[in-house]
Each structure stands twice: as structure tokens, then as C-alpha cells.
Amino acid sequence: MNYIQHKQSVWNFGLFLMLATFFAPFTSCQKEKNENPSAPTITRIRVPEAALADSNVVVALPGTFIVIEGRNLANTRKVLFNDLEAPFNSTYNTATHIFVQIPNSTPTPDRFPNVPGQIRVITPQGEAIYDFPIEPPPPLIQTISNENPVAGQTVTITGMYLGGVTEVNLPGGVQGTGFVKNADGTELRFTVSADLGSIPGKIELVSPYGTSESVFDINLFDGFGVITNLDNKHYLSWPWTVPTDPTPMFAGSKGAFARSVVTNVGPYNPAWWEDSRTANFEAGIPVWDVAKYPAALSSPADNFAFKFEINTREPWDNGARFVFLFNDQYGYVFAPNTLREDNTFHTNNQWVTYTIPLSAFKQVEDVWGDLRPERNAMKTLGDIITADGMLGSFRYRITTDGGSISLLDAAFDNFRIVRVK
Numbered sequence: 001m002n003y004i005q006h007k008q009s010v011w012n013f014g015l016f017l018m019l020a021t022f023f024a025p026f027t028s029c030q031k032e033k034n035e036n037p038s039a040p041t042i043t044r045i046r047v048p049e050a051a052l053a054d055s056n057v058v059v060a061l062p063g064t065f066i067v068i069e070g071r072n073l074a075n076t077r078k079v080l081f082n083d084l085e086a087p088f089n090s091t092y093n094t095a096t097h098i099f100v101q102i103p104n105s106t107p108t109p110d111r112f113p114n115v116p117g118q119i120r121v122i123t124p125q126g127e128a129i130y131d132f133p134i135e136p137p138p139p140l141i142q143t144i145s146n147e148n149p150v151a152g153q154t155v156t157i158t159g160m161y162l163g164g165v166t167e168v169n170l171p172g173g174v175q176g177t178g179f180v181k182n183a184d185g186t187e188l189r190f191t192v193s194a195d196l197g198s199i200p201g202k203i204e205l206v207s208p209y210g211t212s213e214s215v216f217d218i219n220l221f222d223g224f225g226v227i228t229n230l231d232n233k234h235y236l237s238w239p240w241t242v243p244t245d246p247t248p249m250f251a252g253s254k255g256a257f258a259r260s261v262v263t264n265v266g267p268y269n270p271a272w273w274e275d276s277r278t279a280n281f282e283a284g285i286p287v288w289d290v291a292k293y294p295a296a297l298s299s300p301a302d303n304f305a306f307k308f309e310i311n312t313r314e315p316w317d318n319g320a321r322f323v324f325l326f327n328d329q330y331g332y333v334f335a336p337n338t339l340r341e342d343n344t345f346h347t348n349n350q351w352v353t354y355t356i357p358l359s360a361f362k363q364v365e366d367v368w369g370d371l372r373p374e375r376n377a378m379k380t381l382g383d384i385i386t387a388d389g390m391l392g393s394f395r396y397r398i399t400t401d402g403g404s405i406s407l408l409d410a411a412f413d414n415f416r417i418v419r420v421k
Contacts, residue, residue, distance in 0.1 A: 039126030042070040042119065048099060059133045062106045068098040072125060080120040081134055082107045108136040110164030110209065111185045136161040136185075138210025144203065147218040147353040148309055148414055150252050151195045157205070162188040164207035171201030171219045198222065216418045221254050224289040227394050227415040228281050231255035241279035250311050250411045252351050257311075257413040262398055265405040267319065272397035279412075282393035287417055288381070290389040296419065297382035301358040303421040304381055306332070309351045311411045316345035319403025326384040327392040330361040335401075351413070358384075358417070381417075391417075 045057045046067050057066060068079070074095040079086045081102050088100040098121065107115045117133045138161065145156040155176070157168075163185035168176030176190030188205075200217035221229045228236075230243040231254075243256035250257060260276050272278045288296060296304075306324065322334035336345040336354070361384075362375040378384065385391055394415065398408070 036126050038072055040070060040072045040076065040121045040123045040128040042068055042121060042128045042130040044069050045119070045130070045132060059135055060102055061137050062102055062108065062134060063104045065099070065101045068100065068119065068121065068130075069096060070121070070128060071096060072123065073098050073121065075123045075125070076121055077124065078120070078122040080122070081132075082112075082115045082118065083120070102134060106134050108134055108161075110136050110161060110207065111183065136164065136209050138212045139165050139205040139207050141203070141205065141212055141214055144214070144218065144353065146309065146351050147307070148221050148254055148351070149192045149196070150254065151192055153192050153252055153351075154189055155192060157188045157190075157203075158186060159188075161185055161207070161209070162205070164209055165205050166208070167204075167206035169204040169206065170196055171199055171203075171217075172197040216420055220416060220418065221414045224389075225287060225416050225418050227285055227287060227391060227417065229255060229414050230257050230412075236279070236281055240273065241276045244411070249313065250349070250351075253309075253311070253411070253413055255413075257309075257411045259411045260398060260408065262317075262320070262405050262408040265319070265398075265400050267400055267402050267404050269400045269404075272323075272399055277398035278395065280393070280395040281415075282395070285391040285394065286389055287391045288385050288389035290387065297385055297387065298380055299419075301361070301378040301380055301383065303419055304358045304417055305420045306356045306358060306361070306415070306417055308354055308415045309413045310347060310354050311349060311351045311413075312345070312347045313349050313409040313411075314346075314407055316410070317403075317405045317408045318343060319400040319405050320408050321399045321401050323397045323399065324356075324361075325364065325393075325395050325397070326361065328395075329363060330378050330384055331364040332356055332361045334396075355420075357420075385417075 046052070046069060047055060047057055048065050048067050060066060072095060074093060076090065076093055076098055079088055079098060079100050084103055084106050086100050086103050088098065092099040109115055117131060119130045119132045121128045140160040141157055142159040143157070146153065149155050163181055165179065165181070165188055168179075168188075168190050170176065170192065174192065174194045174196050177193045178191040180189040181187065196219045200220040200223070202213040203218050204211060204213040220226065222232070236243065241258050241260055244259045245256055246253050250259070258279050260279075262275055262277055290297065316337045318337050320335065323331050324334055325331045334356070337343050358378050358381065361378045364375070
């Protein structure tokens with residue numbers, strides 16, 4: 001759900017492939033299985049680019065294209081990296097060269113500490129084995145389950161190459177502890193060791209293969225970007241839904257939040273003014289620091305996202321239809337159950353971050369939130385933010401589609417707009 005991009009602070013891919021030829025004789029070792037003069041032999045690994053043909057490669061990333069140089073390679077039947085067979089086109093082979101891509105799924109030491117670190121070339125005449133480490137890139141962050149956690153909460157990061165992570169650094173010098181990783185390195189759970197304070201910042205992952213950090217800030221619940229945190233910045237006008245103080249029923253919130261409890265609403269019911277089916281924030285909301293980021297207003301809407309934390313005490317009732325509205329001009333229908341194959345959604349009474357690209361918001365027919373498919377999508381941040389960085393209004397309304405609501409009990413917090421690209 002979250003749109004989070006990867007930043008490599010240690011490995012530059014181009015330089016990584018252009019390691020000095022000088023080191024090659026000291027880092028590679030040719031092993032022959034027999035003395036057959038027709039058996040294949042590997043002498044070195046280089047990059048495919050002709051201009052860099054004199055540069056040896058002594059370590060590589062999964063997904064890298066390489067050229068294997070040697071002798072008696074014309075009849076190659078198999079090329080294996082860490083015992084994983086790689087597909088290759090024999091048309092491009094010669095007696096002295098094999099052009100091949102290291103598979104993206106090649107076992108690497110972050111997930112498999114005992115990988116052999118070898119290339120194997122097999123022909124009818126024999127086998128050549130060449131010592132060659134294949135290491136992962138720095139960890140890649142894709143999503144963070146809760147971007148506004150409190151001390152003691154468990155947070156889950158999804159991504160790639162997370163198996164080698166040794167440190168999780170959070171804003172304010174706080175660290176993640178108690179790592180739990182899955183076998184393929186795509187998920188990392190950790191516990192927030194202390195309170196993060198009030199300063200937003202990046203989340204940083206450190207591994208032996210490099211460092212990555214989130215593009216946008218976490219721990220962002222005040223200041224520019226935040227529409228409302230329902231606490232000291234809520235701008236609430238029509239109080240159908242009022243801020244709710246922290247409560248054990250929704251433990252782990254950062255201050256007040258909006259809670260909507262809706263029962264017994266039939267199909268196709270548009271009466272959002274009933275019960276606690278609307279929350280309205282208006283009268284001018286300073287959202288964007290135009291003085292610092294003036295070009296943002298003309299940037300594509302796809303570069304930004306609308307985010308919030310949500311906590312459901314009960315499974316999301318399938319008929320519930322939330323409409324988020326900016327300035328009563330652009331809206332988005334929030335029905336998270338429809339995005340899942342089993343048509344269910346439940347945070348299990350945990351706070352999680354939900355992300356909606358601004359480009360997914362469309363022009364509305366009227367202030368009732370009629371969202372017709374043919375309506376135009378938001379194009380730039382400036383479609384909703386004025387030249388002085390103000391958002392005119394924000395509101396959400398709860399209606400139903402063909403289904404009904406028997407019980408909806410959900411809390412929302414920290415509505416915000418952030419840059420994600």
C-alpha cells in the first residue's frame with residue numbers, strides 16, 4: 001500500500017561493475033575437474049560493453065549481464081550461479097565467450113549464508129568452476145505498515161534484500177529491535193524501542209551490502225503536509241464526527257483521532273449527515289511549504305500521495321463507502337475490501353498506514369461526492385493547493401453502495417499529503 005522508493009547510499013551500480021583489473025588475479029580461482037584439454041576453462045568475468053572490455057568484474061549483483069571469458073566454451077550446456085541454472089542464448093556463445101544474465105533469484109549470502117560463491121560452466125567435455133561472489137544490493141523498502149508508531153509497537157517493512165539488515169534507524173536516534181525476517185528477505189518486523197518524539201525523518205536500513213532510507217518522512221503528524229492530526233491541528237467545522245481522546249480501545253494512537261461508529265445503514269444510502277458519517281475540516285489549511293518547494297505545485301499528482309492511519313475494531317463492512325474530498329472538487333472512494341481477493345479488510349485493532357496516490361482522485365459531480373468514472377483525474381498538486389500552499393477544505397463522508405452496513409467501527413488519524421517520488 002505504501003509507495004516508498006529505494007535509495008542506494010553505498011553501491012553505485014555502474015562503478016560496481018567497473019572494478020579494477022588489478023585485483024582480479026587475487027580474488028578468483030580456477031578449478032579444473034580433470035586434465036582434459038577440451039574441457040571448459042574460465043579465465044575471467046567482464047562487463048558486456050566493448051569500451052569496458054578491459055575491466056574485470058570480481059563481484060556482481062543479481063540481474064547483472066556479464067561476459068564469461070575462457071576456452072572451450074562453444075558447446076556450453078549449462079551456466080550456474082551459486083548452483084542456480086541461468087537461461088542463456090547459445091547463439092551468442094563462442095569458444096571464448098558466453099553472454100549471460102545472472103538471474104534475479106540467484107541465492108545470495110544475505111538469505112543463504114553458505115552459498116558457494118561460484119560460477120559453473122558445463123559442457124559435454126567437462127565442467128569449469130570459477131570463484132565469483134554474487135551479493136545483493138542494499139535493502140529495498142517498499143512499504144511500512146505504520147508510519148506513525150509509538151514505543152513498543154511492532155512495525156513491518158516489506159521489500160527486497162531485507163535478510164541482511166543489521167540496523168533499523170528511526171527519527172530521533174531511536175532504533176528498531178527484535179528483528180524477525182522471513183526466509184526470502186521480503187519482510188522484516190521490528191519493535192520500536194523508544195518514543196520517536198515530534199521530529200519527522202527517514203527510516204534507514206543498514207546491511208553489509210549498503211544502506212537504504214525512505215524517500216518521505218515517517219513520524220509525520222504535524223507541520224507542513226499534515227491536513228489534520230485531530231489533536232492540536234484539526235480545523236474541525238461541522239462536528240458530526242468529533243475528535244476522540246486516546247483510549248485503550250484504539251491503543252497506540254498519537255493523541256486524538258476520528259472515530260466513526262456506524263450501524264444499520266441500508267443499501268444505496270447517501271445520507272452522510274446521519275449519525276457519525278462525516279468529518280469536515282475547512283477554513284483554509286496550510287499544507288504545503290511553497291517557499292521551500294515552489295515547483296511542487298506544478299509537479300504531477302502521481303508524485304504525491306494522501307496518507308492516513310486507520311484502525312478497525314471490527315472487519316470492514318462490505319457496504320461501507322468512504323468518500324474523501326478535497327475542496328469539494330476532487331474525491332476518492334475508499335473501500336479497501338474491494339482491493340482484496342477475499343473482499344475483506346481488517347487491521348485487527350492495530351494502527352496501519354494507508355496510501356492513496358493523488359492521481360487516483362477524480363473530479364466530483366457535486367459536493368455530495370458523486371464520482372463518475374468518466375471524470376478527470378487530478379493532474380498536479382496545484383489542482384487542490386493554492387499558490388500560498390493552502391488547502392481549502394477536506395472532508396470524508398460515509399455512504400453505501402449495493403451493500404449495507406451492519407456495524408462499522410473504525411478510527412482515523414494524521415491525514416496528510418506527502419511527496420513519494
